[in-house]
Amino acid sequence: MIATIATATVAALTAPTAGLLGYRQLKRAANAKKIRITAPNSIDESGFVRIGGIDQWISIRGEDLGNPVILEILGGPGASNLVFLPRTHVWEKHFTIVRWDMRGAGFTFAAGGPDGQGELNYDRLHRDALEVTEYVRARLGVAKLLLVANSFGTVLGLRLARNHPELYSGYVGTDQNIIDGGRDHTAYDAMLARLQKAGKKRELATALEMGADRRSWTVKQVAEFNKLVLTSDPLSYDTMKTVVIRSLWFSPLHTLRGLRAYLKAMTWSEQLQVQAATIDERAEGTDFAIPFFIFQGDGDVLTPPQPAKRFFDEVSAPVKEFALIRNASHFASFRHPDQFIDLMLTKVRPAITGQPLAA
Template sequence: MPGLLRPLPFVFIAIMAALPALALADPPFTQQTARDIIAASHKVVSPHGVQELKTIDVNGTKQWISVRGNDTRNPILLFIHGGPASPDMPLSYTFQQPWEDFFTVVQWDQRGAGKTYRANDPKAVEAGMTVEQMTSDATAVVQYLRKTYGKRKIFVIGHSWGSILGLNLAHQHPELLYAYIGVGQMIDMPKNEAEVYRFAMEQAKSHQNQKAIDALKALGTYPNPSRPVTLQEIGVVRQWSSAYGGLTFGRDGFNYDADAWQLAPEYDDEDISAIGKGSKFSLDHLLPLLMNYRFANGMTFECPVFLFEGRHDETVPENIAADWFKTVKAPAKELVWFEDSAHMVMQEQSGRFLDHLVHDARPYAVEAGDAAPADIVEH
């Protein structure tokens, strides 16, 4: 027993050494204090690492990226966020840090989103708010990363809306990718919206929620093929599908994520304000284009394709992507189910998510010699 207690004095010595500084530092604890603490705890200190937050030129616009990893010899993983205009850069501190042992991870604020929305005159970029232009933006970001960090290929994750850009990129430029990973993969928007509405109404009736039933019934036929779906209508459907766990399994909304934005080290108050402004701007331009967007069955890809799907996703219903995936041809493909997740899979089951990234996807880069040497274990 004495042997077990021996290390404790060294712990107490370290704590006691810090107490004078703690006693002297008595400013109010602020939002910025919390950001600074998170930034310090997430600082990349590895001698082979990289930590950069910067703007790059993307098709004539300034677009923000965050590049983080503990070893630049590892493969690059580009995360294409959802929304439209719902950036994951201010959420990445909640799930990404373990990824950085195995990948150099890039978060990108797309045209019209977050920090990038703030960095550009909206009138100068609105003509480019199309699926085609933003797919071209994604391609330009991949090319920048390859050239800047000396990589022949990279990995791409497309989440939700970002999975439209990611899947287009994988189909058009497979030579740039080790593999594409779709998370909450969007395939058929009319089917998507009909399924989300069905789920929300079914749950509302099951819970005898008359307020929800009335709000959903007031929409009439949804989606209505004779006219465009409005942002207000989508908001009503998403309000109630999220309330019953369709966004995050076991949670009744998105506040836990929206609150997390407030502490993001990469974002200041004006950046956070830009999220909402950018979302309204982006949806005004993209929503009419998206509501009839479909990927055809039987598509052929020339790079490996993975789908990481939450079993309870009722934001982008998983069964639509699963049925489509059966028809896909690719040199390798795999559908991975996350049984305790809905739409926010990378946060809901972050450990399993990383496990599949490392053991299913990363070997393609390892085989190409694009990975840091494995840790050496001596016995």
């Protein structure tokens, strides 16, 4: 969802002055030191694993292999969570985290390019996720993984959690998408109101022309919608600049060429948003046999908390909890990683381990 905005920003930075490049290198070096893992019984490994007939990048990091294991389902689509490592490394004190660059994303896309990704649809990603799950279970010797899905990844995350309780100890959705078969227009209607109030006549005309029903949108219109939503809201736009763009630009894992590939992956993967336009989460089922959590930004205008809360209220699960992350837009867990890990430790970990948070 960030490709349209981020591409223009990073493109302007990929041919900068020598001084700016030097500053970037200093920040990248500091971030590389910041995310280093050296604790006893820790793990820090990454590389390509054969998944679904292609090589896909998997990173496994954590300071104690005795901690619960998280499988992150990235957003975007096509947006690798590896760029946020300097912001989220503190999570690795309490969880072992598997960050998977699925087909069409991150290092997986960079290695194979568009022609090396194979088919890209939700059934294929679902099968890939199950293969990744089995690989991690065998590699780490654990019975179940905790699903943590963000943004567009929550579409896949819900299906995994709903259909495979034998593999997952719980589900955490943040920036939770509720597509509702194309019926939910909360984000669209609020965007129209903001554009009208700001007197943005040209942007308003563009939004009105595309209409509220995302099932009729083209890939280009989906990208335009995301851009209009995020740039018309001050908190979201600030998050894009201070959290997302800065994380991309100062990522210790990504060269300038790597950043270009990262953004190309997101643009190429936008086709998934058109495919997802008719997904109906309620029709697929609201019964979950595992603990179920949604942690949403209180100011998220792209995946608003109201539809997520309505869906949550209909969910049946052995344990469930909904919480708002304060002063947060979309990318809530990355803007406020401290609030997110506090929720993970006080709400989620006790539910999946049966043990209260240690004093």
